[in-house]
Amino acid sequence: MSCIVSTDRLTKRYGKRAVVENLNLRIPQGCVYGFLGPNGSGKSTTMKMLLSLIRPTSGQVEVMGRPMNRSTRRELLGRIGSLIESPPGYGHLTGGENMRLVQRLLGIDDDQVGRAVRTVRLQGQLDKKVRDYSLGMKQRLGIAMALAREPRLLILDEPTNGLDPAGIEEIRDLLRRLAEGGVTVMVSSHLLGEIDKTATMLGILSNGRLLFQGTRAELLAASTPDMLIDASHPTHANALLTGEFQSRLDGCSVRLSGLDDHATAKVVARLVGAGIGVHGVRREEQSLEGVFMDLTGGGGL
Numbered sequence: 001m002s003c004i005v006s007t008d009r010l011t012k013r014y015g016k017r018a019v020v021e022n023l024n025l026r027i028p029q030g031c032v033y034g035f036l037g038p039n040g041s042g043k044s045t046t047m048k049m050l051l052s053l054i055r056p057t058s059g060q061v062e063v064m065g066r067p068m069n070r071s072t073r074r075e076l077l078g079r080i081g082s083l084i085e086s087p088p089g090y091g092h093l094t095g096g097e098n099m100r101l102v103q104r105l106l107g108i109d110d111d112q113v114g115r116a117v118r119t120v121r122l123q124g125q126l127d128k129k130v131r132d133y134s135l136g137m138k139q140r141l142g143i144a145m146a147l148a149r150e151p152r153l154l155i156l157d158e159p160t161n162g163l164d165p166a167g168i169e170e171i172r173d174l175l176r177r178l179a180e181g182g183v184t185v186m187v188s189s190h191l192l193g194e195i196d197k198t199a200t201m202l203g204i205l206s207n208g209r210l211l212f213q214g215t216r217a218e219l220l221a222a223s224t225p226d227m228l229i230d231a232s233h234p235t236h237a238n239a240l241l242t243g244e245f246q247s248r249l250d251g252c253s254v255r256l257s258g259l260d261d262h263a264t265a266k267v268v269a270r271l272v273g274a275g276i277g278v279h280g281v282r283r284e285e286q287s288l289e290g291v292f293m294d295l296t297g298g299g300g301l
């Protein structure tokens with residue numbers, strides 16, 4: 001797997017407090033990487049370190065196969081587009097004027113600016129003042145500004161924050177199109193539902209630590225869904241199991257958490273041995289939200 005971004009024990013401390021701790025990010029080239037975590041978990045701090053906007057306390061950042069440091073920073077940033085915190089752009093200028101400022105700053109031609117604007121579908125709104133834009137339009141302008149340099153990597157901090165469902169869908173669609181065009185996108189959110197359908201890779205952060213990194217399918221596989229057992233005498237069955245296992249009554253079933261295959265066989269044998277009829281044994285379907293909640297201690301949704 002070729003990674004466009006990787007970090008090695010990336011850490012940021014403020015005073016004694018570690019805000020980001022020992023992060024080993026692996027962002028494969030060409031993916032949409034969903035960087036998820038509750039508010040305050042350290043997503044923005046991590047992204048700022050990737051962009052060399054703040055300096056890590058310890059650890060390394062490697063981008064496009066090269067260490068990000070003072071001597072490589074300028075060149076690497078030339079191929080990275082970013083949108084961190086609130087959307088940029090001067091409110092008293094029009095979208096077009098804002099884009100022209102970016103054009104002059106980067107020394108790029110009209111075609112390149114036109115492509116960025118068309119990608120975010122803002123070509124019909126360039127004569128409007130940015131202060132009159134909706135939040136979604138401001139976000140799209142911010143993304144167009146980030147795209148103007150035609151980056152290989154795009155880092156977006158909560159681009160769907162505050163958007164209505166239609167605006168969220170527009171950003172999702174945009175991220176998909178960008179990835180199809182070969183741009184690697186790292187996008188953060190505190191809401192799983194906003195990016196899980198778009199992201200091909202997920203990294204889950206909680207209290208500055210990476211709890212999980214992998215595909216959506218791997219995330220589901222990593223969790224152990226509850227087991228539900230239908231028994232002839234559920235109350236009796238629960239009483240029998242509760243000392244040794246995490247069990248509780250759930251309607252007419254007994255619900256057991258964290259049960260692997262071996263423990264399941266043991267539970268069934270125990271019940272049958274006690275003369276209790278076992279009518280059904282099934283694992284509960286678990287949603288991605290459920291897994292995310294379990295991993296982050298319920299702080300994110």
Ligand SMILES: Nc1ncnc2c1ncn2[C@@H]1O[C@H](COP(=O)(O)OP(=O)(O)OP(=O)(O)O)[C@@H](O)[C@H]1O
Binds near residue numbers: 038
């Ligand atoms: N300059 C700073 N000095 C001290 N603490 C800071 C500083 N910057 C960030 N923090 C703290 O670091 C923690 C992580 O903040 P960060 O903004 O990275 O989180 P986040 O996951 O992006 O959250 P949000 O979604 O709310 O922006 C927070 O508790 C924040 O208060």
